[in-house]
Amino acid sequence: MTSYTRILSAAIAVLAFAVVGLAGFLVLARLHHGGSLLSAQLTGQPNPGVSRVGPAQNPSPSSDTTTAPATAYSWPAATPFTRHLVATLTNLDFTQGAITEDHADKWRHTLQVLTEQGPDAVSAIHEFLAQNHELDFTSNPGGKLLGQSSLRSAMINALAQIGGPDASAALLEALQTTTLPTEIPLLAKVLEEQSPGQYGQQILKAVTDVLTMASSGQLPPQWDVAPLFKLVQDHGDATTASALQQFEGPYKYYATMALAGMPDGAGLPQLIQQSKTAEEPGRRDFAVQMLAQVTAQYPDASVTLLDLAKASQISDAAWRKLAIALAVDQYQIGEPPGDSDAGGNPAPGLKTFHVDNNNQNFYSLPLNPGAHLTERLALIDQLLEVTSANAAAQAALQSARASLTQLAAN
Secondary structure (H helix, E strand, O other), X not given: OOHHHHHHHHHHHHHHHOOOOXXXXXXXXXXXXXXXXXXXXXXXXXXXXXXXXXXXXXXXXXXXXXXXXOOOOOOOOOOHHXXXXXXXXXXOOHHHOOOOHHHHHHHHHHHHHHHHOHHHHHHHHHHHHHOOOOOEHHHOOOHHHHOOOEHHHHHHHHHHHHOOHHHHHHHHHHHHHOOOOOHHHHHHHHHHHHOOXXXXXXXXXXXXXXXXXXXXXXXXXXXXXXXXXXXXXXXOOHHHHHHHHHHOOOOHHHHHHHHHHOHHHOOHHHHXXXXXXXXXXXXXXXXXXXXXXXXXXXXXXXXXXXXXXXXXXXXXHHHHXXXXXXXXXXXXXXXXXXXXXXXXXXXXXXXXXXXXXXXXXXXXXXXXXXXXXXXXHHHHHHXXXXXXXXXXXXXXXXXXXXXXXXXXXX
């Protein structure tokens, strides 16, 4: 039996156990209005031919969205063999129960065979991605055995391994059309690894497009956009910080935490402005809390808190939140850290939070004993001095001081 025959036989074996599971598919296309640099400017010229259309709230199992091609790239024809491999990989039916080890082994082998076809596989993968279908493997009890989180992520990872101009073009088109918040960071990572700095414009535009759609109710409400804010937080600069301002209303917690966590304090000017001028008191209070969280890293945050305290512009509620940030809990976007032990116990002190408004989810962990405790205590003493007549401030600050003193002694 030839090598080609063995490969084809393995692929047919996978196809034999699978039935198309259309119920797991989601329509993913989105309306795209152009590009803008992640590290340069937000506005750019329209990108003709790109379509990004939001899915229906309750799409039918077999629904599709036709989108215009994202680029004018000339795709080579997919081979019958690579199309067959892609069809085999996509024909998974989760309605038949958990994926077994045997099924998973065959599926992973077929994915490996597809990837080994190199550039010849790109057009077939592109054809699948352009259909805007998805299947979430985590929804199946045996899904982890497949070694991928979803069908589209498997195809994207295959393109990452293949590399080359055709793969980059397919990844870019996926970036310009997907609405999945979890997919954009993966595409951004792969494109950045292949061509550092080349796709910042398209990445930021993809983020802002999807956030705009989500905040205007064009995406399913159960979709969590935290991965998009985390992407901007981890890789943004002063210009991308400005892009977050338009989302501070619908995503108060995500946007404010992202500003606080940007590299080199890039989001600090916007955070300071929010702490002083935000019309909604809750937004001002949370901005104050996030300033307190990063005060040991950035002197401007300490100066701002002292100025606000002297001017009596910190509310009683904000003083309590400020004390928490200085001495107790640190808030973070994204998934909490994994279990701390084999028994499945969560990390000590872990707290998780859910806000119904636009489905915001985040967590906090206790302040690390090495988190600039001396600087934090010094700021507390300065704040105590300028708020001697404010009972709420004094109570919150004294409590924070006692917590830090105890932490330092341990």
